[in-house]
Amino acid sequence: MDDIRPPIPEESGKFIPSLRRHIRKSGLAYRTEQTYVHWVKRYIHFNELRHPKKLGASDIERFLNHLAMNRSCSINTQKIALNALIYLYKRFLEVDVSNLEFTPARQYRRLPTVYSREEVQSILSHLRGAHRLQVELMYGSGLRCAELLSLRVKDIDFGSNNIFVRGGKGNKDRTTMLPQSLVPALERQIEYVKLLHAQDLEDGFGDVYLPDALERKYPSAAHSLAWQYLFPASKVGPDPRSGVLRRHHLHPTALAKQIRRAVQAAGVRKPARAHAFRHSFATHLLEAGYDLRTIQELLGHSDISTTEIYTHVVNRGGKGVLSPMDRMQPLGGISEPMAAYGVAA
Template identity: 65%
Template sequence: MDDIRQRVSVRPVRFLDRLRLHMRESGLAYTTERTYIHWIRRFILFHRKRHPSDMGIPEVEHFLTHLSEDRDCSVGTQRIVLNALVYLYVRFLELSLDGLAFTQAKRPRRLPVVYSRAEIASILSHLSGAGRLRVQLLYGAGLRSAKLLSLRVKDIDFASNNIFVRAGKGNKDRTTMLPQALVADLRRQIERVEILHSQDVAEGFGEVYLPDALALKYPSASRETAWQFLFPASRLGPCPRTGVVRRHHLHPSALAKQIRRAVRAAGIHKPARAHAFRHSFATHLLEAGYDLRTIQELLGHSDISTTEIYTHVVNRGDRGVQSPVDRLSHVNAEIRAPAAGYQLAI
C-alpha cells in the first residue's frame, strides 16, 4: 500500500510535512509529491541539512551543477529536480529564483523500448488469466502500470467503450480506449472481483482505500463493489494510515515480475518493462497512420513534444521507406538473370 498518501496533520510542525500539505492543497498528484519531496530532501542533505530558507540561488545552482557534472544525470532528471526546487522556493517559500545559471546536463534522453507486434504476441502467449489481461491493457489502452493497477470496477465503462484514468499526470482525469477484444475478459475479471469482495464482506472485511475527500463525502462507498480495485491483491493487509485491514490492489512488483518472466520465456532480448507496452501502443498507432494529436490525447500528454519522441522509433518500413540495402537483392537478381532472347556464349 505504498501508493497511499501519508497522513499529515492539519497544523504540521516539521518543514517537509508543511511542504507536503501545501502540495496537496495545490492539487499535485501523489507521484509528483513523492518525487519532489525526494529531491528536496536530497537538496537539503547535500547542503548538510541547512534550512532551505537560509539558502537560495547559489545553493540551487551548486546542486544542479553537481547532478550534471558529478552524478552524470540525464536532461530529464535535472529538469525534474529544477521543477521541484522551483516549487519549493517560488510557490512554497515565495522567494525568487530568477537568473539561475548552472551546468546543463548533457546525457540525452534515451529512446523508449518498443516491442514489435510479433514480440508482444509471443509475450502474451506465455501469460494467462488476469496476468495476461493486465499486459493486454497496458498495450491495448496505453496505460501506465500505476494507473492500470489503480483502476476500480467503476472505471470500466462498457456502454461508452471508455476506460477512465483517474488523477493522471497533472492530477487530471481522462479517458482512453476500451479494446473491444478485451470486453469479455474484463467482464469475467469483474465477476471474479465481485466473488472475492463478497467473501471479504462475509468474513467481516470488504473495505477498500479511498482518498480522504471521497471517504468523507461517501462514507459507505468503500464497501461497494464499484469502488473495488479491478486487480485486487491476493491478501488482505493493514492500511499504513489507519491500521484498518483492507484489500488493496496488486503490488507493482508482482506485475513487473510477471512481465520479466514472460519476456524471458519468449526469448526477447530487450529490457522487460511494463512501460514498454505503453511505448509500443503509441508507436504502433503512429505506424498505423494515426496523427500525433490523437495519440497525445490517448496517452494523456500535456505537451505534444513528449509524444513526438515516438516518431524517432517508428518502423519506417511500414511507412513506405525502403533501405538501400534492401534494393540490392533486386539488382543482384537482374545481374544473375540474362535478358530475354540473349544466349550466353559457350
C-alpha cells in the first residue's frame, strides 16, 4: 500500500513532516509529495545537512550544476529537482530565489520502446488470466501501469465504452477507450472481484481505501462493490493511515515480474517494460492514421510535444522514405546472411 499517504503527527514540528503537511494542504498529489521530499532531502545532504533557511540561491545553483555535470542527469530530472526546490523556497519558506543561473543538463532525446503488433501478440500468448487482461488493457487503452492498477469496478463503463482514469499523472481525470474485444474478460474479472469481496465481507474485511475526504463524505462507499479495485491484491494488509486490515490493489512489481517472463519467453529482444505497451498503443494508432490531437487526449498528455515523440518511431519506412538499397534488384546468393562470414548457408 505504498501509494497511500501515511498520517503526519500534528504535533511534529520537524522540518520534513512540516513540509509534507504544507504539500498536502496545497492539494498536490501524493506522488508529487514523494518526489519533492526526495529532492529536498538530496539537496540538504548535498549541503552537508545544513538547514535550507541557511542556504540560498547560490547553493541551489551549485546543486543543479552538480546534477548536470557530476551526475550526468537528464534535463527532465534537473527540471524536477528545480521544481522541488522552487516549491521549498517560494511556497514553503516564502523566500524569493528567482533569476537562478545554472548549467542546463544536456538534452538527450530517448526514443520510447515500442513493440510491434506481432511482438505484442507473442507476449500476450505467454500471459494468463488477470495478468494477460492487465497487459491487454495497457496496450488496448493506453493506460499507465499505476492508472491500470488504480482502476475501480465503477471506472469500467460498458454503456459508453469508456474507461475512466481517476487522478492520473498530474492528478488529472480523463477517459480513454474500452476495447470491445476485452468486454467478456472484464465482465469475468468483475464477477471474480464480486465473489472475493463477498468473502472478505464475510471474513470481517471488505472496506477498501478511499482517497482524500471521500471516506468521511461517503462512509458506506468503502465496502460497496463499485469502489473495489478491479485488480485486487491476493492478500489483505494494514492501511498505513489507520492500521485497518483491507485489500488493496495488485502491487506493480507483481505485474512487472510477469511481463519480464513473458517478454523473455516470446523471444522479444527489447526491454521488458510495462510502459512499452502504452508507447505501442500510441504508435500503432498513429500508424493507423489517427491524428496527434486525438492520441494526445487518449494518453492524457497536457502538451502535444510530448505526444509528438511517437512520430519518430512510427513504422513508415524511415519517415516514409524508401531506402535506395530496397530499389536494387537481388544479386543472388552473395547476399545470404552466412555468406558474409564465409560460411555456406
